[in-house]
Amino acid sequence: MFDFIKKIFAKEIEDTSNMYVIAGLGNPEKKYFGTRHNVGFATIDALSDKYNIDLTETKFKAAYGKGRIGDHKVILVKPLTYMNLSGDALRPICDYFKIDSKENLIVISDDVDLDVGLIRVRPKGSAGGHNGLKDIIAKLGHMEFNRVRVGVGKKPKEYDMVDWVLGHFQGEDKTGIEEAIDKASKAVVEIMDNGVESAMNLYNGKK
Template sequence: MFEFLRKLFSYKKEEEDGNMFVIVGLGNPEKKYFKTRHNVGFETIDVLSDKYNIGLTETKFKAAYGKGRIGNERVILVKPLTYMNLSGEAVAPLCNYFKVDSKTNLIVISDDVDLDPGLIRVRPKGSAGGHNGLKNIIAQLGHSEFSRIRVGVGKKPKEWDMVDWVLGHFEGEDRKAVDEAEQNAADAVVEIMENGVDSAMNKFNGKK
């Protein structure tokens, strides 16, 4: 009985303690969007989930998420289930519930059409840069001061519509380059948590 109460208290305290990182990968939840350019955030969460054995077994706050540890840090890995353009409707309530300071302990991973496949870019804050998922997160949080990691998916060819481009699949060497970029993005998450966003920027920006 004592052990049960101890575990219950420990679990309750963990939920109330905001000293953890929320790591969000952006994407669209349906199977038809699997491996599309817009879903590299989801894929990076999968890399972290597999590497650190953190299953996304909970569904709440319009998100699939899982809690665990990466090194010495407690983390929550998150995939919003809202579809890309409403990502903030999952991120903001989740940060609020777990009392996580979104200005210091939130990391968001998204695609970037202005970066070549294989490149990532770490930033401590900034605008949405035309990305609707980031735009909605900024709107729901009321600020843009969260760390973000952008994974390059390549520029849209002139003859393509932007929606068709980001919802399309990689071809040839681009897929291999993006797989490697997602591994780097996962490593950049760890670097941000352990040594800060400036260190991650120096280590990973421009790395291919």
């Protein structure tokens, strides 16, 4: 009887139907932690802490962990490829776990066109100049995956773009980005619970 229960439990864990891959984009070295470009990683950390999903697996050029958020089976992912090659991690993960990337992939990234504190949920679209999204689109062969973009503020004229996105938040922006990361985490859950349009209506353009 005990062996039968174990088999049922093992089958449930291995069943990846309707599983979501939630990927936050960033750069893996410690020096990049807390930078504007790494808000995707920070959002994954927030989800990991809130739902007790540890990213203990390191395969497919990524750190990831499997668990549940409410009724949803999820895989939280941080690509370890550096930003510009994020697709090298996400395509193999989606293929291996048989994830429909047009429906059950959610990608979280930074957005320099949005003020700090704002997020933008979209069901599809171009990379908008973001190299991580550009690589994911190239490797998946489509741009129809859900994404949550977190505002990190527009680049001041005196800054180089690379220096801006690899810089750290200062002053009031530290509080603003914490609120945005919390909002992005909630938007991810809303996408899974009630669909991307509901998340867009709740969170787009609202501080």
